[in-house]
Each structure stands twice: as structure tokens, then as C-alpha cells.
Amino acid sequence: MKAKTIKVDVLARVEGEGALTVKMKGDEVQDVEFRIFEPPRFFEAFLRGRSYAEAPDITARICGICPVAYQMSAVYAIEDALGVKVEGPLRALRRLLYCGEWIESHVLHIYMLHAPDFLGKDDVIQMAKEHPKEVEQALRLKKTGNEIVALLGGREIHPVNVRVGGFYKVPSKKDLAPLAEKLKWARDAARATVSWTAKLPFPEFEQDYEFVALRHPGEYPMNEGRLVSSKGLDIAVKDYESYFFEEHVQRSNALHSVLRNRGAYFVGPLARFNLNHDKLSKVAQEAAREAKFKPGCRNPFKSIIARAVETLYACDEALRIIEAYEPPEKPAVALSLKAGTGMGCTEAPRGTLYHRYRLDDSGTIQDAKIVPPTSQNQKTIESDLREFVTKNIRLPQTELAWQCEQAIRNYDPCISCATHFLKLSIQRD
Amino acid sequence: MTEALVIGVGNAYRGDDGAGIVAARKLAAQRLPGVRVMELNGEGTSLVEAWKDVPSVLLVDAVSSGAVPGTIHRFEAQAGPLSKGLKHRSSHSFGVAEAVEVARALGRLPPRLVIYGVEGKNFSPGHNLSPDVEKAVGQVVGRLVSELRASI
Numbered sequence: 225m226k227a228k229t230i231k232v233d234v235l236a237r238v239e240g241e242g243a244l245t246v247k248m249k250g251d252e253v254q255d256v257e258f259r260i261f262e263p264p265r266f267f268e269a270f271l272r273g274r275s276y277a278e279a280p281d282i283t284a285r286i287c288g289i290c291p292v293a294y295q296m297s298a299v300y301a302i303e304d305a306l307g308v309k310v311e312g313p314l315r316a317l318r319r320l321l322y323c324g325e326w327i328e329s330h331v332l333h334i335y336m337l338h339a340p341d342f343l344g345k346d347d348v349i350q351m352a353k354e355h356p357k358e359v360e361q362a363l364r365l366k367k368t369g370n371e372i373v374a375l376l377g378g379r380e381i382h383p384v385n386v387r388v389g390g391f392y393k394v395p396s397k398k399d400l401a402p403l404a405e406k407l408k409w410a411r412d413a414a415r416a417t418v419s420w421t422a423k424l425p426f427p428e429f430e431q432d433y434e435f436v437a438l439r440h441p442g443e444y445p446m447n448e449g450r451l452v453s454s455k456g457l458d459i460a461v462k463d464y465e466s467y468f469f470e471e472h473v474q475r476s477n478a479l480h481s482v483l484r485n486r487g488a489y490f491v492g493p494l495a496r497f498n499l500n501h502d503k504l505s506k507v508a509q510e511a512a513r514e515a516k517f518k519p520g521c522r523n524p525f526k527s528i529i530a531r532a533v534e535t536l537y538a539c540d541e542a543l544r545i546i547e548a549y550e551p552p553e554k555p556a557v558a559l560s561l562k563a564g565t566g567m568g569c570t571e572a573p574r575g576t577l578y579h580r581y582r583l584d585d586s587g588t589i590q591d592a593k594i595v596p597p598t599s600q601n602q603k604t605i606e607s608d609l610r611e612f613v614t615k616n617i618r619l620p621q622t623e624l625a626w627q628c629e630q631a632i633r634n635y636d637p638c639i640s641c642a643t644h645f646l647k648l649s650i651q652r653d
Numbered sequence: 654m655t656e657a658l659v660i661g662v663g664n665a666y667r668g669d670d671g672a673g674i675v676a677a678r679k680l681a682a683q684r685l686p687g688v689r690v691m692e693l694n695g696e697g698t699s700l701v702e703a704w705k706d707v708p709s710v711l712l713v714d715a716v717s718s719g720a721v722p723g724t725i726h727r728f729e730a731q732a733g734p735l736s737k738g739l740k741h742r743s744s745h746s747f748g749v750a751e752a753v754e755v756a757r758a759l760g761r762l763p764p765r766l767v768i769y770g771v772e773g774k775n776f777s778p779g780h781n782l783s784p785d786v787e788k789a790v791g792q793v794v795g796r797l798v799s800e801l802r803a804s805i
Contacts (some may be wrong), residue, residue, distance in 0.1 A: 225656040266666075268777035285664075285665075285666050288664065288694035288695070288696060289696065332696070332698060332747065336697065336698065336747045336751075337747060347751065348697075348747060348751060349751055349755055349757055352755045352758035352759055353758045354753075356759055358757065359755065359758075359759060360759060362698075363698055363701060363702070366698050367698075367702055370699065370702070382694075411754060
């Protein structure tokens with residue numbers, strides 16, 4: 225095949241390392257391949273033979289942006305295997321920690337990685353020159369999230385205070401008080417962020433997605449719930465692998481996560497918002513309404529608004545937790561080891577994160593499975609790109625390449641804590 | 654008060670991407686007075702926060718510019734924009750180079766920010782540094798110590 229290859233070797237504002245190849249014949253898209261590096265495969269092997277107690281700290285290393293998500297899915301899965309339930313203030317603290325990570329991760333993505341696309345800027349450096357106020361606000365807002373994670377996680381990067389059964393050390397009411405003041409400012413800033421994102425120019429683009437997220441009867445989902453979809457799925461987390469599986473992709477070595485008999489699906493903030501809008505706090509619902517952002521949205525470019533609404537929710541929820549907090553008697557519940565298999569799903573900033581562990585009676589991990597949100601979205605990202613390239617084929621190549629990157633960034637793909645080049649090639653026959 | 658801050662940037666689980674982390678640990682072991690040592694994953698906003706109000710910052714990161722593995726690059730951020738040919742291999746795309754330029758645009762660069770880049774070779778999953786990189790990390794630590802002694 226006589227192929228024309230164009231490489232776009234830029235800092236692509238996608239977490240990690242990815243490659244996108246679009247194969248064309250004339251003006252027709254023949255194939256779209258979006259490759260991601262998957263460190264979880266390495267970590268699954270690395271976890272075998274390690275103690276259950278090491279899983280939260282080891283898996284936290286998979287992603288520098290969402291270590292809390294990995295810790296949370298790990299502790300819930302292992303507690304499921306050991307038949308332990310963590311409730312009350314310990315559960316609330318886990319949720320508070322998760323709020324911190326949502327704030328950090330969403331603010332980073334909204335302002336530093338995604339907004340420059342909508343503003344027609346190459347990157348946040350250009351944006352900082354022309355919109356310094358927004359970038360300064362983003363730094364301060366993100367710092368509020370960092371401070372929650374640093375306080376509860378023991379440190380900002382790779383938190384170490386989380387353990388199966390609870391925490392190593394829990395904060396006093398007094399420890400949490402300074403956070404509340406900062407969160408009040410952050411809540412206002414997040415509210416302003418919702419209206420700011422809603423005013424960005426969005427391309428006309430929609431697909432008939434199946435949105436998937438956790439759903440919990442009493443709260444917006446973070447820690448737990450049932451897995452539901454916009455097309456009627458409603459299953460327990462323990463049945464995840466009976467419904468979702470990894471399919472070998474023809475012509476490559478990649479595995480795509482698919483929903484049985486249905487195919488591609490969509491996880492992340494837009495899916496959570498569409499499926500759980502009624503569980504948002506009043507403030508977050510109001511802000512979404514004012515921004516005319518309604519559940520049922522099928523434009524993936526608008527996921528930036530969903531991220532902003534969730535940032536506002538996380539600030540509001542963090543304040544609620546801090547106000548209601550009474551320290552637990554013990555920092556963790558007692559565990560008794562037994563052989564078994566456990567599953568856990570939590571809502572990472574980027575979407576549903578599934579973990580399964582099989583333990584022997586000494587608590588040694590025999591087998592681990594980790595399905596991160598980005599691999600679950602991979603097939604949907606490819607399908608978006610196929611559709612997007614077909615519709616915009618007349619655009620000059622560099623502009624098309626740039627818009628493809630923007631379309632990928634809709635999913636905030638954590639290609640993960642590896643290296644950061646998105647190599648884009650368009651091969652024309 | 655911290656007179657100087659040393660930041661090791663990288664991911665210790667990605668081969669030579671751990672160069673900055675290993676350098677930071679080796680330097681921390683020397684317990685130099687007035688010197689604070691941090692390990693960060695290279696996410697830009699955390700860097701901008703980390704060097705806020707610190708007069709003198711030394712940063713070590715792995716880089717991939719096509720030079721011979723183990724090559725040591727040195728930049729002074731105040732001297733001007735970082736070389737465009739130098740692509741950072743840190744974990745995040747809003748990384749060291751972007752953090753420096755965003756800080757410059759916002760007037761948040763520390764008075765002194767020196768960046769050591771260690772040319773890496775292997776960035777695949779694993780814990781070990783390539784031999785050339787390990788040797789270079791040792792040299793970088795020596796240079797950091799001399800710079801710190803001269804400035805404090």
C-alpha cells in the first residue's frame with residue numbers, strides 16, 4: 225500500500241502514551257486504531273504473591289493522577305473477599321479522600337488539558353498568557369483537592385495512609401476545619417467553572433452511546449453501587465465479568481473491553497451525570513440547570529461541563545462530610561484472613577474502575593484483575609474517531625489531526641503514567 | 654526556612670523514568686542542611702505549587718531527546734524557554750516543561766530554577782535504571798551537591 229504517513233509529535237495533553245492511526249482509501253476511512261499502553265497488565269503480574277495489605281499501595285502507583293481510585297477499588301475488592309464492610313465515619317473519610325482526587329483530576333483536565341482546545345490555544349502555556357485569571361483560579365482550585373488528598377492520604381503524591389479496613393491514622397475534627405474554609409472558596413470557583421465551560425464552543429457531534437456507571441440509592445456514586453447503563457443494564461459488581469469482557473481486536477494485539485452482546489460503552493463523568501443527575505447535591509443540580517446542561521447529553525465534547533459539575537459536587541460533598549464528621553473510635557476495622565475472591569468497583573475521575581483479587585488463607589494474592597476506565601472507553605473512542613474523521617475529511621490534515629486529539633481528550637484518557645506522546649498517523653492509500 | 658529545594662521527578666516503575674526519583678533519594682540520604690528534597694511525578698500544577706516561595710530550586714527529570722543514554726543536560730529556567738527539542742519523558746503531559754512556561758507566563762518562576770535532565774534509554778515497565786543512566790544519576794547527585802554547597 226502506498227501510504228502517506230503524517231506524524232504529529234507533540235505534547236498531546238493525554239495522560240501517558242498513545243498512538244492513533246487512521247487508514248484512508250480515497251476519502252473513505254478504512255480503519256481507525258487507537259492504541260494505549262496498559263500498565264495494569266504489568267501490575268496484575270506484579271501483585272501475584274504479594275500480601276493483600278500491599279495492594280492499595282502497589283496499585284496506587286499505576287496512575288499518578290488517580291492513585292486514590294486504585295486504592296479505593298483495591299480495598300473494596302479485598303474487603304469483599306474477606307467479608308468485611310467499612311461503614312460510618314471511615315466510609316465518609318474514604319469518600320472525602322475521593323472528593324479530593326475528583327477535584328484535583330477534573331480541574332487539571334478541564335483547565336490545563338482540555339480548555340485550550342476549545343479556546344483555540346496550542347496548550348495551557350498559551351492559555352496562561354491570555355487567560356491568566358482562569359489559570360490562577362485553576363491552580364488554587366486544584367490545590368484544594370491536593371490538600372484533601374495530602375491530609376487524608378498522608379502525602380500528596382501516592383497517598384500511603386489508606387489500608388484494607390480503613391486508614392492507618394484518622395484526622396480529628398480540628399484537623400479538617402481549615403479545609404472547610406478553603407472548600408467554601410473552591411465551591412464558588414467550581415460554580416463559576418460550570419458556567420465558564422458551558423459557554424465554550426462545542427462541535428456538533430453525537431452518537432448513540434450506552435453510558436455505564438455505578439448507581440447507589442443514597443448518593444452520587446464514588447465508592448460503591450450497582451452497575452447500571454442507559455440501555456437497561458442493572459447488575460451487581462460481582463457479576464461484572466459475566467457482562468463485560470475483553471475482546472481480541474482483529475489485526476492487532478489489543479484487547480477491547482465490551483459489554484456482552486452490545487459492544488462499545490461509555491464510562492466517565494458524562495455517563496455518571498446522565499445516569500445519576502438526580503443524586504447530585506442541590507447546588508450542583510442548580511448550576512447544571514443554569515448552564516442548560518441536562519441529563520441525556522450525547523455530545524462527548526460536553527464532558528468538560530460534566531467534569532465541572534462533578535468538581536462542584538465534590539467541593540459541596542466534601543464540605544458536607546467535614547461538617548458531619550465525628551472521628552471513629554478506631555482508624556480501621558478488624559480483619560480476619562480467609563481464602564476467597566472479591567470484586568470492587570469505584571468511580572475513578574475517568575470512570576468505572578474494576579478490581580478483582582483471589583486470596584489464599586494467609587492473605588496472599590493468587591490472582592488479580594484490573595480494568596481501568598480508559599480501556600473500557602477505548603472502543604468508544606475509536607468509534608468516535610471513525611465517525612469524526614468521516615464527517616470532517618475535507619479539513620486540512622493538521623487541523624483534522626488536532627481535532628482528533630481533542631476528540632480523544634473528551635475521555636480524559638489515562639493512557640497511563642507512562643510517556644506522553646500521542647503519535648498520530650493518517651495513512652492515505 | 655528551606656533555602657533550597659531539590660525535586661526528583663519521575664515514575665520509579667517505568668525504567669529510566671525513575672532517574673529523577675533515584676537522584677532525589679540519593680541526595681536526601683546526604684541530609685544537607687537547609688535543603689529539602691521532594692519526589693514528584695511531574696504533574697505540572699504540583700510543580701508550580703512546590704516551588705512557590707522557594708528561592709532556589711534544583712530539579713532532576715529523565716528526558717528523551719535522542720542523545721546518547723546517560724547524557725546529562727542542564728538548563729537554567731530564567732535564561733529562557735526550555736529547548737523545544739527536549740521532550741520530557743515524565744508521567745504527564747502537563748509536565749515539567751509546561752510547568753516552567755506556565756509559571757513564567759504567570760510570574761511564578763522561582764528566582765533560581767535549575768533543571769537537570771538525564772537522557773534515558775528504556776521507559777518500559779520495571780524498576781531498574783539502565784547502567785548508563787545509573788552512572789549519570791551518580792554524577793548528577795555530585796553536581797547537585799556542589800551547586801548546593803556553593804549557593805548556601
